[in-house]
Amino acid sequence: xxxxxxxxxxxxxxxxxxxxxxxxxxxxxxxxxxxxxxxxxxxxxxxxxxxxxxxxxxxxxxxxxxxxxxxxxxxxxxxxxxxxxxxxxxxxxxxxxxxxxxxxxxxxxxxxxxxxxxxxxxxxxxxxxxxxxxxxxxxxxxxxxxxxxxxxx
Numbered sequence: 001x002x003x004x005x006x007x008x009x010x011x012x013x014x015x016x017x018x019x020x021x022x023x024x025x026x027x028x029x030x031x032x033x034x035x036x037x038x039x040x041x042x043x044x045x046x047x048x049x050x051x052x053x054x055x056x057x058x059x060x061x062x063x064x065x066x067x068x069x070x071x072x073x074x075x076x077x078x079x080x081x082x083x084x085x086x087x088x089x090x091x092x093x094x095x096x097x098x099x100x101x102x103x104x105x106x107x108x109x110x111x112x113x114x115x116x117x118x119x120x121x122x123x124x125x126x127x128x129x130x131x132x133x134x135x136x137x138x139x140x141x142x143x144x145x146x147x148x149x150x151x152x153x
Contacts, residue, residue: 011038013074044080045069048087055091057100064100078107085119086112 005023009016010032026033034042048069053060072078086106090097095106106112 007033009033009035009038011035011042013041013070014038041073041080044084045073048080048084051084051087051091052097052100052103055087056097060100068100068103072103072107076107082116083107085116089115 006020007023007026009019009021009026011034014035015038016035021033021035023033025036027036027039029039049062049065052065069083072083073080083103086109087103089095089112090106095109097103097106
């Protein structure tokens with residue numbers, strides 16, 4: 001029996017004790033390997049930059065933008081998903097961001113925080129996970145349109 005092959009997670013902000021990850025469980029991006037959650041966070045931060053460039057400032061100072069985003073996520077302790085949600089919320093609700101440090105203000109906006117909490121609670125409510133020793137099932141509530149929906153039933 002051969003030993004399972006280990007690779008190093010290439011994410012510079014890897015939160016795991018060991019950067020080693022089984023090659024079979026790692027997410028591959030070209031020649032780089034990542035823990036699944038590290039890869040998701042990396043891609044989420046890329047999407048944050050894309051949303052900012054598309055909706056707020058087409059030619060920002062990218063080093064400053066990355067610095068502020070990294071500070072918000074890694075030093076201030078906010079989730080990358082929350083920052084992405086706040087950017088999308090600001091874009092859809094026409095909240096102006098006139099400069100990159102304005103990101104600090106949108107993550108403190110009470111309306112955005114309430115909308116984020118509501119979205120998280122709805123997502124948690126719609127997913128019910130039933131665990132068994134052999135299998136795991138996920139139930140996602142199906143939205144139906146009918147007369148009962150009009151009455152709120």
